[in-house]
Amino acid sequence: MAPKFGTSGLRGLVTELTDELVADYVHAFLSTVRPGTLYLGRDLRPSSPRIAKVIRDTAQAAGVDVADCGALGTPALALASMGAKAPAIMVTGSHIPADRNGLKFYLPEGEVSKQDEAAINAAYADRSRYKGHETGACRDAPEAEARYVARYIDAFGTDALGGLRIGVYRHSSVARDTMETIFRSLGAEIVPLAQSDTFIPVDTEAVDPETRDRLRSWCHEHRLDAIASTDGDADRPMLSDETGKVIPGDILGVLTARLLGAKSVVTPVSSNDMVRRLPEFDEVILTRIGSPFVIEGMARAAHPEIVGFEANGGFLLGFEARIAAPLSPLPTRDCMLPILAPLAAAQRSRTCLTELVAALPPCFTAADRVQDIDTEKAKAFLDALIRDDTARTAFFAPFGHIATTDLTDGLRVDFDSGDVLHLRPSGNAPEFRIYAQAQNEDKALALVRHAYQSVANAVS
Template sequence: MAPKFGTSGLRGLVVELTPELVADYTRAFIRACPTGGTVMVGQDYRPSSPDIAEVVLRTIAAEGITAVDLGTLPTPALALASLTAGAAAIMVTGSHIPADRNGLKFYVPTGEITKHDEGAILSALGQPPAETAPGRIEVRTDAGARYVERYTTAFGDAALAGLRIGVYEHSSVAREILKETLTALGATVVPLGFSDTFIPVDTEAVDPETRALFRGWCAEHGLDALVSTDGDADRPMVTDASGEVIPGDILGALTSRSLGARVLCVPVSANSMIRQMPDFERIVATKIGSPFVIAAMEAQLAADPTAPVAGYEPNGGYLLGFTAQGPAGLLAPLMTRDCLLPIIAPLAAAKAAGLSLADLVAALPPRFTAADRLTEIPTEKAKDFIATLRDDPGPRDAFFAPTGRITSVDLTDGLRLSFADGTVVHLRPSGNAPEFRCYVEADSKQAAAEVLALYLDKLAARLR
């Protein structure tokens, strides 16, 4: 795919992310957005990331400001370091997409870039290198430790005591930090599945083979839970003791309840069971993507700076907008997608209640989601298909006839349909990859899985 740019950053095929293109976007970011005079740079474990990071670092220094090389670390650890230092940041990562692709994520000193920043960066492309004295390139190795400390301080050394937790290491940039943090919180950690090659883990679309692997590991090693992340570690993955993957929006609801959040900002695709939970006073539905969640959180905080506001996405990435009280100490806000908090908080809450993680989940209102994606779907073809279903009731009713009568149509992001039997089907082309996503919500896990399989087959027949 040709490189694409949006609020999730720049993504494209590695062969098309040329040094010239990477330098152009880096210069444009520096000239269009505040940096605080410093830009911190992190990277994931993709084989192309070191070379791209080197171009980014050299370009920053050539612009006359300080470049700080933080090496390989989770995206939220980079964001925490930059926010703490009042500096900008660039993460070299393609997130969950395959290793033949990569990208850049941009952070200003106050957090993720906005839609306004996106436009400013695009307008600043194509400018020549600066004619100025070069800045310096520094190397720092403490950002990961500060990220771990954030959670050990808030949860304490006994929060997970007695739990046996597997860590699916694969090529996650958080694999060492996960092991270190869980051990510091008292858990016995079992490392599993280390890989020297990059594995594109999508926490919203875990394939059947991987799910079977999880079930086998949990049984073989007697695990209370198995945890992991996507490649750049801004999305968590958690299973219960049986190896059953817990959806990210369930982790988000459990985390929010345990921290005392009262106002939730979540994408329209998030499980609606939170509307049945007495723990939350207000639910704000947004378009899909962390920039939209952050904008909604900021609006809520502008109206009431003391509001206990949190946000999360169905992929599990969690955003904390208030100072929360953990079991052992305070947890400062971090309004960027985080993987560690939605892993730790549900496990700690289950242990404190004397429950298994599966029991904690089972006590929630009975609404179930399922999601997956089709890959290698041309974006324009996907958008045209959505437009046809959106604008013409005839093709829409025909395509969704197996599920019955449509009772409402939500166009917040893509096409989200509610049916007379309570089922919800949500179709949406990805904004930064050639993928087409399908989300389903139903009153039983089996029904959600069956409806998802039905429409993935129908979509594949229409779009491939």
């Protein structure tokens, strides 16, 4: 299957992301934005340096200057490029395996919309070629990561995490050093954990059982208050409490939105319903899955104090908030804010993360993914559930009686019991996502396990 745009950026197999294809997409992007300077970043996948070089060489030959930020997190690249009012390309496959990679495109004002993606695809189909006046220059731009680090030190203050002992699960996250620098600068003691020279596709939305066991073991062994990590390109957070239990990304989003004083919250339909049950939020807008849809929703919000977040934890700040000092808007998916805000909130209330989460309304979610699916079978399976009442009733009968369905993104089924199952194919990889919600954690996990087997039989 040829590389294509999914929920966030262009993705495909590394073998299909040839130099020619990458160069063609760079020209297509440059033709739509016509920049003087292009910011460039990459993650730690083995294929990323090669792809970044193609982008750099293509842009320079087209007469565009390149600010090469090297290996850094996607939100750090976005912060730098938006500050410079320049477009950017991030080479990353995010959380998917290393045999795949991709490009994330940023306009001078932030993430591309679905309309922007259509324009890039049209320029690609036309084999558009961009040409400035002369060969572009290239410079290294290490200040991009430094600016991102300073953003959080300035906003939270140097004693925000004083006394905490935080493990950093380093694996192959491009932000592993960045996280440690920020934590130390905010007063925490750091315990580095499990760096890998081989790329590990950590999916913060569906953390595997082996990783969960390691987190619990590390917390006990090192007497940690929390463990923090990210996906490969650092736009999705992972945070465990002091027992090593992973806090779901949409719960991190709720805790972060509360600390910031948000009034309008935008989040995909897959997120925990808890956000709609809290009186602090005057408006909750539900969208399709993917940050472009969240950004579109944020543009419709009624209040200026607007934030967005996804079930994977990526957080978008749409207004100038204040913590210890002002924190400027960053309307792109970020990992660091939804890690720092819950830790700082727990410190302020002199409690632990477990107690902070327990004080929220009881509403529990779980998620998993069936990998290496037959995408055509998956499409036919989901289409049948959506269009055929008999097929839908039969498939969901073991889980309860259907009360309502929602087709905002995939198929979400609410049962009379209050339980929820939500099924959708991934937009980035040959995977099928399963989300569940229930009044207790054990039930949510059981729903996902049961649904996983039924879905796997249908789409594999």
